[in-house]
Amino acid sequence: MEITRASLAFGSRTLWSGLDLEVSPGEFVAILGPNGSGKTSLLKVLLGLQQPSAGTVRITSGRPPGYIPQQRAMQEAVTLRGVDLVGLGLDGHRWGFGLGGLRERRRRVAEAIDAVGAQAYAASPVGKLSGGEQQRLRVAQALVGEPDVLLCDEPLLSLDIAHQRAVSELIDRRRREAGTAVLFVTHEINPILPYVDRVLYLVDGRFRIGAPDEVMTSETLSELFRTKVDVFRVGGQIHVAGTQIALCEDEPHHAAS
Numbered sequence: 001m002e003i004t005r006a007s008l009a010f011g012s013r014t015l016w017s018g019l020d021l022e023v024s025p026g027e028f029v030a031i032l033g034p035n036g037s038g039k040t041s042l043l044k045v046l047l048g049l050q051q052p053s054a055g056t057v058r059i060t061s062g063r064p065p066g067y068i069p070q071q072r073a074m075q076e077a078v079t080l081r082g083v084d085l086v087g088l089g090l091d092g093h094r095w096g097f098g099l100g101g102l103r104e105r106r107r108r109v110a111e112a113i114d115a116v117g118a119q120a121y122a123a124s125p126v127g128k129l130s131g132g133e134q135q136r137l138r139v140a141q142a143l144v145g146e147p148d149v150l151l152c153d154e155p156l157l158s159l160d161i162a163h164q165r166a167v168s169e170l171i172d173r174r175r176r177e178a179g180t181a182v183l184f185v186t187h188e189i190n191p192i193l194p195y196v197d198r199v200l201y202l203v204d205g206r207f208r209i210g211a212p213d214e215v216m217t218s219e220t221l222s223e224l225f226r227t228k229v230d231v232f233r234v235g236g237q238i239h240v241a242g243t244q245i246a247l248c249e250d251e252p253h254h255a256a257s
């Protein structure tokens with residue numbers, strides 16, 4: 001993935017500019033920043049859903065990227081079954097027509113459903129499932145096509161601790177075993193801290209890129225937020241304290257909408 005001198009502006013508001021980021025196969029990059037700093041928009045630019053205002057963005061893989069969109073609760077009336085939702089992740093993939101192709105497709109979908117532990121409800125209409133159950137199916141949908149690039153927008157939201165761990169480990173395994181490059185938008189770095197190679201931190205048009213030890217420091221975050229921010233390391237976890245930032249980091253505040 002190559003992002004070169006890229007900018008994104010809406011009207012007079014510049015979300016980010018001069019962004020250079022090259023992500024190697026197998027690399028795990030966390031994207032952090034307060035609400036509205038342009039994290040989701042960056043994923044949309046990479047997906048080709050949004051044109052950058054300047055610069056270039058390139059994904060050098062033939063396969064479509066896997067995408068876990070920011071969670072929106074599905075309407076109760078949605079009758080699509082879990083297994084069909086996951087199968088949508090295979091659209092555009094071809095194993096030929098006929099029985100062999102169908103069987104292969106079914107096998108991959110079942111494998112992806114197993115990997116997120118969703119067997120028990122995969123045949124149910126997704127509109128009737130809990131937020132966390134729907135989220136696990138979305139993760140399976142993003143991984144079923146065995147993408148070389150995985151774009152995740154707060155994928156752990158509404159998962160319990162055990163499933164946060166399971167999904168993080170699954171994504172980590174995918175990038176280690178298959179060399180999938182991962183961009184992972186999150187408000188909470190601790191659940192993925194063991195896996196993160198680099199952090200891209202966006203704040204109000206400014207940004208910093210580097211290893212977690214370089215970016216997640218009082219000095220760097222105070223500079224980015226232009227206010228005093230204290231970063232504490234406790235028991236292998238990172239805690240961020242500061243008037244403005246406390247609101248952003250410790251609480252997921254996207255109610256499903």
Ligand SMILES: Nc1ncnc2c1ncn2[C@@H]1O[C@H](COP(=O)(O)OP(=O)(O)OP(=O)(O)O)[C@@H](O)[C@H]1O
Pocket residue numbers: 010015033034035036037038039040041042
């Ligand atoms: N197509 C658009 N036209 C105009 N403004 C837009 C458009 N898309 C996004 N924005 C604005 O750009 C800003 C960044 O949005 P984005 O969704 O990228 O933020 P984010 O960092 O993902 O925030 P959050 O943490 O709340 O998810 C927001 O203020 C949003 O309203």
